[in-house]
Amino acid sequence: xxxxxxxxxxxxxxxxxxxxxxxxxxxxxxxxxxxxxxxxxxxxxxxxxxxxxxxxxxxxxxxxxxxxxxxxxxxxxxxxxxxxxxxxxxxxxxxxxxxxxxxxxxxxxxxxxxxxxxxxxxxxxxxxxxxxxxxxxxxxxxxxxxxxxxxxxxxxxxxxxxxxxxxxxxxxxxxxxxxxxxxxxxxxxxxxxxxxxxxxxxxxxxxxxxxxxxxxxxxxxxxxxxxxxxxxxxxxxxxxxxxxxxxxxxxxxxxxxxxxxxxxxxxxxxxxxxxxxxxxxxxxxxxxxxxxxxxxxxxxxxxxxxxxxxxxxxxxxxxxxxxxxxxxxxxxxxxxxxxxxxxxxxxxxxxxxxxxxxxxxxxxxxxxxxxxxxxxxxxxxxxxxxxxxxxxxxxxxxxxxxxxxxxxxxxxxxxxxxxxxxxxxxxxxxxxxxxxxxxxxxxxxxxxxxxxxxxxxxxxxxxxxxxxxxxxxxxxxxxxxxxxxxxxxxxxxxxxxxxxxxxxxxxxx
Numbered sequence: 001x002x003x004x005x006x007x008x009x010x011x012x013x014x015x016x017x018x019x020x021x022x023x024x025x026x027x028x029x030x031x032x033x034x035x036x037x038x039x040x041x042x043x044x045x046x047x048x049x050x051x052x053x054x055x056x057x058x059x060x061x062x063x064x065x066x067x068x069x070x071x072x073x074x075x076x077x078x079x080x081x082x083x084x085x086x087x088x089x090x091x092x093x094x095x096x097x098x099x100x101x102x103x104x105x106x107x108x109x110x111x112x113x114x115x116x117x118x119x120x121x122x123x124x125x126x127x128x129x130x131x132x133x134x135x136x137x138x139x140x141x142x143x144x145x146x147x148x149x150x151x152x153x154x155x156x157x158x159x160x161x162x163x164x165x166x167x168x169x170x171x172x173x174x175x176x177x178x179x180x181x182x183x184x185x186x187x188x189x190x191x192x193x194x195x196x197x198x199x200x201x202x203x204x205x206x207x208x209x210x211x212x213x214x215x216x217x218x219x220x221x222x223x224x225x226x227x228x229x230x231x232x233x234x235x236x237x238x239x240x241x242x243x244x245x246x247x248x249x250x251x252x253x254x255x256x257x258x259x260x261x262x263x264x265x266x267x268x269x270x271x272x273x274x275x276x277x278x279x280x281x282x283x284x285x286x287x288x289x290x291x292x293x294x295x296x297x298x299x300x301x302x303x304x305x306x307x308x309x310x311x312x313x314x315x316x317x318x319x320x321x322x323x324x325x326x327x328x329x330x331x332x333x334x335x336x337x338x339x340x341x342x343x344x345x346x347x348x349x350x351x352x353x354x355x356x357x358x359x360x361x362x363x364x365x366x367x368x369x370x371x372x373x374x375x376x377x378x379x380x381x382x383x384x385x386x387x388x389x390x391x392x393x394x395x396x397x398x399x400x401x402x403x404x405x406x407x408x409x410x411x412x413x414x415x416x417x418x419x420x421x422x423x424x425x426x427x428x429x430x431x432x433x434x435x436x437x438x439x440x441x442x443x444x445x446x447x448x449x450x451x452x453x454x455x456x457x458x459x460x461x462x463x464x465x466x467x468x469x470x471x472x473x474x475x476x477x478x479x480x481x482x483x484x485x486x487x488x489x490x491x492x493x494x495x496x497x498x499x500x501x502x503x504x505x506x507x508x509x
Contacts, residue, residue: 005038012042014286045249078103079154080147083111090164090206091115095125099159109144112220113154125153131198132157132221138494139189141209141219160217162210169205169269176300177333179269182208182216184329185491186262189218191322194255201253203261204242205268240284241274245313248288256315259325263310263318264292266329270299275311302332330492377406384416393420411440415447418454427457445476449485461493 012031019026028043029036078084083100089110090097100111114125129146132155136142145156165182168174174182186208193200200207200221207220240248244260247253267275275292278284287293291313294304306328312318319325384399400417403410418433434451441447452467468486476482 005035008035009038009042009045010289012038013045013289016042016046079111079113079149083109083147083154083156085111100156102156108159110141110157110159111154112157113149114152122151122153125155129153129155135193135196135198135221137189137192139185139215139217140193141217157219160209160219161212162214164206164219165208165210165216165265165269166205168210169272173272174269176270176303179266180303180329180333182210183262183266183269184326184333185216186218186265187259187322187326187329190255190258190262191326193218193221194258194322199253199255200258200261201247202239202242203258203265204239205265206239208265240281240288241276241279243288244315245289245291246315248285254315255321256318259310259319259322260312260315262322262325263307266303267292267294267297267307267311270303270307271297275307300332302328306332330488333488377403377410380406381413384413388416388420393423396420409440411437411444411447414440415444415450419450422450422454422457427454430454443474445471445474445482448474449476449482452489453485456489456492459492461489464489465493 012028016026016028016031028039028046032039032042079100082103084103085098085100086108087099088096089099095112095114098111098113100109101107102109112125126146129143132140132143133146141157141160143155143157147154147156186203190200190203198221200218202220203218207218209217209219211217242261242264244253244257247257264275267273275294276284276287277293278287292311294308294311297304299307306325310318310325319328380399380403384396384403387393387396387399397417397420400413400420403413404417407413414433415437418430418437421427421430421433431451431454434447434454437444437447438451448467448471452464452471455461455464455467465486468482468489472479472482472486
């Protein structure tokens with residue numbers, strides 16, 4: 001099919017949708033009178049839209065997907081003489097999620113059971129339980145048990161106390177750091193699921209849970225699909241606002257469909273809205289098929305690039321794996337959220353980036369910068385600070401060198417000269433100066449933190465962790481920031497180990 005045919009099909013599909021809104025039922029053959037060779041493909045796409053029409057109701061606020069309630073959909077009861085249903089906490093098109101109490105182990109659990117109108121879904125529930133039970137990952141809500149009650153299957157999972165991401169969005173906007181962190185954690189979980197030949201097909205805030213440690217966990221594999229013998233995945237249903245174009249069109253969905261859906265979630269977390277102009281179902285369908293639009297939103301440039309790549313209309317132009325998306329998110333995370341505050345002899349120093357490239361690229365000044373020969377250490381430091389504040393790190397390094405010549409025991413000057421190298425992505429070259437600063441002043445927690453992050457940028461996790469833990473033992477006043485940095489390092493180390501481990505495993509067929 002040519003690009004011209006594809007554009008024509010999009011126009012015909014739009015025409016069909018408009019006529020349907022007017023109450024006219026027009027066949028694909030009638031619409032394709034001037035291009036009969038497209039009739040079959042148009043009929044297939046029309047069918048895909050008809051199949052997803054039931055999802056219109058999901059475009060209401062998140063309360064339709066998740067809520068705290070003591071609904072009387074079922075009379076209070078105990079399943080299999082063990083799980084006492086206490087509160088209905090979520091309800092979708094097919095199932096209900098209850099907070100329940102395990103009378104044997106004396107703990108709260110989450111119980112998923114079919115809605116009264118879906119009591120014929122025993123096989124589907126059992127298939128879901130088997131899928132999730134074999135996914136052992138810290139970012140996937142684990143299944144504890146599967147039971148039967150009056151002939152119907154129910155699934156018992158860990159109860160995640162922090163609620164779902166949709167509820168967090170409703171309460172307050174998320175910081176860029178938090179949004180990126182949670183997206184990275186879900187991308188990492190998706191990579192594991194994909195490596196085990198399972199795609200989720202319904203990534204949305206209501207299916208992302210936040211535990212009491214503040215970690216994001218992926219839940220609800222109810223419509224997940226395993227690969228068939230051809231290695232492809234069947235077209236899926238899902239939640240309209242987060243569906244990929246290929247899902248909505250009824251085409252084969254693969255791992256890149258999950259990546260698209262997570263891209264929609266990330267965009268929403270960062271901007272507070274969808275990457276579409278409307279939530280009206282018919283308009284939204286057309287916009288999804290046409291492709292999401294990532295405009296000049298107020299977000300870091302790295303994240304705008306990530307969203308744009310994840311939301312490409314053509315699956316081939318997206319990230320080819322969730323591992324690639326995870327890597328970019330983590331790199332962006334440490335560049336946009338974990339910054340250092342350093343104090344020098346004169347005033348407040350500017351924040352440093354953590355990995356990759358400098359957070360502030362050197363500014364090109366149109367004015368001639370006259371070279372100044374410092375006569376004292378204070379003059380050298382003042383001139384260095386001036387260059388550093390304007391992101392002229394090479395010039396700043398020269399002046400810090402002058403300051404060190406005046407006083408070889410100036411620990412701050414060594415730390416700042418190392419910071420200049422760091423900003424130039426010369427991570428390895430920065431280590432000796434960071435080390436000298438620590439040698440001269442071993443009680444300065446920030447010096448240790450800076451070297452830790454230089455090691456982190458080199459992916460040398462063990463010395464990075466050792467320095468950060470040593471810094472924390474000094475009980476710095478901004479301890480929370482240090483703890484967040486350490487958590488980021490641990491998280492990246494775990495992700496790298498997981499990726500290395502999974503790369504050694506053959507995919508299941």
